Amino acid sequence: MSEQVNLTVNNNLLLVQLSGDWSIHQPAVDRGPITRVLDESVQIKKIVVDGQSLGKWDSALVSFLFQLTNLARKKSLILDHQSLPEGAVRMLSLATAVPKSTGSSRKHTHWSFVDRIGLRVVWIFREFLRFVDFLGESLFACHRFVLGKAVYRREDLLFFLQDAGPSSLGIVTLISVLIGMILAFVGAVQLEKFGASIYVANLVGLSMAREMAAMMTAIIMAGRTGAAYAAQLGSMQVNEEVDALKTMGISPMEFLVAPRMAALVLMMPLLTIYANLMGILGGGLVSVTMLDLSWSIYFQQISHSVPLVHFTIGLVKSVIFGVLVALSGCYMGMNSGRSATAVGAATTSAVVMGIVLIIVFDSLVTILTTVLDI
Amino acid sequence: MAKPESHIEVCDLTMKYGHKLIQQGLNFVVNRQDIFILMGGSGCGKSTLLKHMIGLYEPAEGQIMVNRESLWEVSSARRREMLQGFGVSYQAGALVSSLTLAENVGMPLELYTDLAPREIRELVELKLAMVGLSGFEDYYPSEISGGMLKRAALARAIALDPEVLFFDEPSAGLDPVSARLLDDLILELSASLNSTIVIVTHELASIFAIATNAVFLDAESKTMLACGHPKDLLDHCDNPKVQRFLRRGEMPVKQN
Ligand SMILES: Nc1ncnc2c1ncn2[C@@H]1O[C@H](COP(=O)(O)OP(=O)(O)OP(=O)(O)O)[C@@H](O)[C@H]1O
Ligand SMILES: [Mg+2]
Numbered sequence: 001m002s003e004q005v006n007l008t009v010n011n012n013l014l015l016v017q018l019s020g021d022w023s024i025h026q027p028a029v030d031r032g033p034i035t036r037v038l039d040e041s042v043q044i045k046k047i048v049v050d051g052q053s054l055g056k057w058d059s060a061l062v063s064f065l066f067q068l069t070n071l072a073r074k075k076s077l078i079l080d081h082q083s084l085p086e087g088a089v090r091m092l093s094l095a096t097a098v099p100k101s102t103g104s105s106r107k108h109t110h111w112s113f114v115d116r117i118g119l120r121v122v123w124i125f126r127e128f129l130r131f132v133d134f135l136g137e138s139l140f141a142c143h144r145f146v147l148g149k150a151v152y153r154r155e156d157l158l159f160f161l162q163d164a165g166p167s168s169l170g171i172v173t174l175i176s177v178l179i180g181m182i183l184a185f186v187g188a189v190q191l192e193k194f195g196a197s198i199y200v201a202n203l204v205g206l207s208m209a210r211e212m213a214a215m216m217t218a219i220i221m222a223g224r225t226g227a228a229y230a231a232q233l234g235s236m237q238v239n240e241e242v243d244a245l246k247t248m249g250i251s252p253m254e255f256l257v258a259p260r261m262a263a264l265v266l267m268m269p270l271l272t273i274y275a276n277l278m279g280i281l282g283g284g285l286v287s288v289t290m291l292d293l294s295w296s297i298y299f300q301q302i303s304h305s306v307p308l309v310h311f312t313i314g315l316v317k318s319v320i321f322g323v324l325v326a327l328s329g330c331y332m333g334m335n336s337g338r339s340a341t342a343v344g345a346a347t348t349s350a351v352v353m354g355i356v357l358i359i360v361f362d363s364l365v366t367i368l369t370t371v372l373d374i
Numbered sequence: 375m376a377k378p379e380s381h382i383e384v385c386d387l388t389m390k391y392g393h394k395l396i397q398q399g400l401n402f403v404v405n406r407q408d409i410f411i412l413m414g415g416s417g418c419g420k421s422t423l424l425k426h427m428i429g430l431y432e433p434a435e436g437q438i439m440v441n442r443e444s445l446w447e448v449s450s451a452r453r454r455e456m457l458q459g460f461g462v463s464y465q466a467g468a469l470v471s472s473l474t475l476a477e478n479v480g481m482p483l484e485l486y487t488d489l490a491p492r493e494i495r496e497l498v499e500l501k502l503a504m505v506g507l508s509g510f511e512d513y514y515p516s517e518i519s520g521g522m523l524k525r526a527a528l529a530r531a532i533a534l535d536p537e538v539l540f541f542d543e544p545s546a547g548l549d550p551v552s553a554r555l556l557d558d559l560i561l562e563l564s565a566s567l568n569s570t571i572v573i574v575t576h577e578l579a580s581i582f583a584i585a586t587n588a589v590f591l592d593a594e595s596k597t598m599l600a601c602g603h604p605k606d607l608l609d610h611c612d613n614p615k616v617q618r619f620l621r622r623g624e625m626p627v628k629q630n
Contacts, residue, residue, distance in 0.1 A: 024483070024487050024489065024497065024534070024535065025487055025488070027488070027489070027490070027493075028489060028490070028493040028496070058535040059497055059500065059501070059535050060497075062500055063493075063496050063497045063499075063500045066496075066499070066500045066503065067496055067499075086566075087565065087566035087567065087568060088566070090562055090565060090566035091504060091563075091566040091567075094503075094504045094559070094562055094563075094566070095500055095503035095504045095508075096503070097506070098503070098506035098508060099508070100503070100508040100509040101508065101509040101510065238471070238516075337516075338471065338516040339471030339472040339514065339515075339516060340470075340471050340472055341471070341472035342471075342472070
């Protein structure tokens with residue numbers, strides 16, 4: 001028994017004498033003995049709390065009294081007190097003034113393993129339906145955008161164009177040159193063994209044109225612009241800005257999503273052409289310094305051996321990649337929860353979803369073009 | 375009545391954001407168990423002053439003394455210790471949006487006490503019950519109303535039984551009845567916790583109902599125009615700006 005609480009049973013009355021200092025900075029007083037006494041002596045009808053020899057006190061005391069009050073209420077006992085500090089009594093009456101709002105407290109239901117699998121499947125299905133919904137709405141918004149009927153701010157569109165295009169040039173340059181160099185390097189080591197170093201040009205040209213330029217640019221944009229879209233739209237959700245737009249009669253899909261999507265779809269092919277150039281330059285750098293090829297032979301070889309159709313395939317893919325990145329960014333942002341963590345989660349999901357969609361789509365295209373022999 | 379003991383002193387305070395001067399020459403004393411009001415027009419720097427008083431911003435010039443100890447002339451460890459006795463409820467609530475109400479209120483208890491989770495839970499139940507939010511422990515801030523948010527922020531501010539409680543516009547955006555209830559709640563808390571209270575507010579009703587002292591800031595002259603009990607200011611202060619503020623823009627009739 002703690003020395004701060006002293007219990008005396010007297011017929012149908014339980015006297016609780018409190019003493020000493022009560023502070024939230026020391027371990028709380030155990031209420032176990034009181035519950036035990038109440039359980040053992042069922043004849044008790046009334047509890048009297050006496051605070052005559054109390055020392056310093058703070059919320060720890062009030063919390064104790066509050067829990068005691070709740071206990072007494074549950075067991076329909078009368079609770080009375082004498083010589084308690086006035087402040088504590090006031091705090092207690094404040095706490096008991098508003099009854100616990102029933103029906104508002106949450107049940108923590110525990111689901112079994114099978115239940116959880118089921119719930120997960122239902123959730124995935126719902127999420128999929130939501131995405132399809134979003135896809136439809138954004139198609140509709142883009143349609144109006146193309147027709148010039150969408151309501152949006154030109155300045156926004158210009159800003160997004162600037163952000164997705166020129167502002168991304170630095171990182172696209174860096175990555176493309178490096179990728180071109182890596183391709184040339186890997187190729188050079190193998191091809192030199194056969195005295196076929198000139199084919200490094202074919203290797204670099206072909207892989208950049210068909211795959212690497214579009215794919216690397218798309219992945220950069222997913223990490224850069226897709227994430228930014230999700231974060232922007234998500235925090236607008238948190239601040240109820242999206243709701244405000246709706247009440248002003250402005251469709252968020254037209255006002256927020258369409259310009260972002262348009263900006264990415266316009267800029268992706270341009271960035272891809274640029275990435276192609278940079279990658280081929282990077283490959284050339286390695287070829288000239290390591291393989292004693294001259295720049296003119298390198299470029300000649302590329303223009304002879306890489307038909308334009310490969311560049312076209314790369315460009316077409318880049319447009320689709322732009323759609324995929326913008327879609328995942330905007331979808332995650334618009335469906336973000338209303339908290340700081342939720343916005344963070346939306347941003348992460350946007351990047352992950354963007355990259356997954358890019359790779360999956362690219363594989364499909366590769367299989368398709370192989371089968372069709374393009 | 376005992377002689378009032380000073381709790382927080384603001385001495386020759388100048389506040390700036392970068393080079394932008396907000397207020398200068400502020401001098402006043404908040405006594406123990408005062409209910410002290412910071413008032414003035416919108417944008418005059420009340421929230422800024424509050425943030426200086428709670429040690430978020432360092433004064434450009436001048437001192438903030440808490441219990442006769444200057445907040446910015448001590449080590450940062452000592453300062454943190456001094457600030458632990460402060461409870462603050464911000465203008466926008468500022469609850470952590472990814473935590474439930476119980477977790478929000480419990481956070482300071484978890485950080486600054488060694489209590490077991492069950493004991494923290496009980497204290498949280500008490501604090502939420504005191505502000506009339508019993509039963510909403512597991513709600514997220516985005517799922518409750520604006521007035522409930524204000525009260526939840528209040529519950530978090532009183533989690534550690536602070537010596538000084540700061541409120542930035544506690545009743546703004548509430549209906550008159552709820553605003554009145556919140557005033558009563560603040561009065562009740564100050565009486566039961568024996569705390570000093572500093573409030574930023576425009577609500578004339580609250581100002582006259584609960585204040586024991588007040589300071590009036592002016593945006594144009596960038597300094598304080600008056601300091602004293604609001605009723606005294608109303609009767610005796612002859613600065614037209616203060617009069618206009620305290621009378622809702624109506625100028626007093628000249629009596630002599
Ligand atoms: N972080 C900041 N950086 C620069 N200037 C600021 C910053 N915060 C506020 N200000 C400026 O300081 C001045 C005072 O702002 P403050 O928020 O303190 O006003 P206030 O008196 O609380 O107004 P209100 O009653 O509307 O809340 C304003 O002119 C504002 O523009
Ligand atoms: Mg303010």
